[in-house]
Amino acid sequence: MRKDIQPPQQQVHPAPGERPLRIRELGAAVGVEVETIRYYEKTGLLQEPARSDNGYRAYGQVHIERLAFIRHCRSLDISLADIQQLLQLMNTPQADGSGVDAVVQQQIARVRTRLASLKALEKQLLSLQSRCAAQHHGEHLASECPVLHELVVAARGEACACHGDRQSEKAG
Secondary structure, three states: OOOOOOOOOOEEEOOOOOOOHHHHHHHHOOOOOHHHHHHHHOOOOOOOOOOOOOEEEEEEEHHHHHHHHHHHHHHHHOOOOHHHHHHHHHHOOOOOOOOHHHHHHHHHHHHHHHHHHHHHHHHHHHHHHHHHHOOOOOOHHHHHHHHHHHHHHOOOOOOOOOOOOOHHHHOO
């Protein structure tokens, strides 16, 4: 188990008078798969629920809110370790809030890096596509396909249209 994600210390009960939810109901309420909920419990992101007399997990509103928070953070592609850090900050209202800003800044940097990588990928794919458009204006045989030819050339470690001179890339 990772050191930065700790298992929960105690079970959390639904509020008095609140109808407890089973795990499938919790998942349906928030739009999260049952296995994901179990994983979040195992890693300590989601508090372990109390158990009913028949052994079923008994979730409450606190679980819905926390799971929705986690789901929203994941939709922003925030890592589980960073979500754990945010949850710890939420549970410590007097803590320095600059940790939240640091998490967001790091996530922005990761997104910008990924965007640059995707732009480079787009350029490579457009280069491949242009080979086909330049040589064929419609249907052609796979054996004559310049895109397939370039992919085979690249697989051999040779220079290809999408990556240029591979030898100079390795040297750089």
